Amino acid sequence: MEIESIKQKVLEDVDPVVKKKKAKERRKQRLIVIMQFLLVFVVIIGLFHFFMGISTVDGGSMYPTLHDKNIVIYERHNSEYKAGDIVALDMPNGDVYVKRVIAVAGDTVNIDREKIYVNGEEVTTPQAVGKTEAKSDKITYPLTVEDKQVFVLGDNREVSRDSREIGTVKIKNIKGKIRWSIGIF
Incomplete structure (x- = not known):
């Protein structure tokens, strides 16, 4: 057969x-x-x-949480951010920054003796490294975050270019909240 x-x-x-x-x-x-x-x-x-976007981390400003050349995936269309969220920001010069939200609209931020305070309470970010110092004479503290804005810092405080230099960031300039990161390099 x-x-x-x-x-x-x-x-x-x-x-x-x-x-x-x-x-x-x-x-x-x-x-x-x-x-x-x-x-x-x-x-x-x-x-x-x-619904989502993809970007890369450029530099060491978010070390040790994120590393240079990490790929990050963010969720778009999120209009509510809270302290601790990591976000991708559209900068006026075309760069994309990845930073941590420290304070939101209505919060008062103060930097004193290498420490950061929000609404009078010291903010301790376990991931943060380095001294938190004011970086610009143009920004005075205490600073109250205006409506539809956030105050952001990099986790590597000594090398980060963030709200201490550029001021608060408008919500409309936030591309999205980071959901995943991929460390390829």
Whole structure:
């Protein structure tokens, strides 16, 4: 019986009608796979365009939490941020900064003796390294964060360019809240 099935298979392989039918079926299967791939691709692009974004960390300002060249994925369309959130910021010069929110609208921020205070309470960020010092004479403390703005700092306080230099950041300049990071480099 096995020999008979082998003969049948050989005959089918040389029969032009069967060959055409099998070739047509293979093309149909390839087209289905390509269409499925394209659909998945379009869905992923749509997700990243409308709901998520991707950026990289440039420099050591968020060390030890994030490292230089880490890839970060952020959630877009979040209008509510709280202290401790890590966010991606659109800067006027086109750069994207990744920083930690320290204070939100209505909070009063003060920097005194290398410590940061929000509403009179010392803020201790376990991930932060280095001294927290005021960096610009243009920004005076205590500083009250205005409506629709946040005060941000990098975790590596001594090398970070943040609200101590650039001032508070408008919510509309926040690209999104960091949800995942990938350390490739």
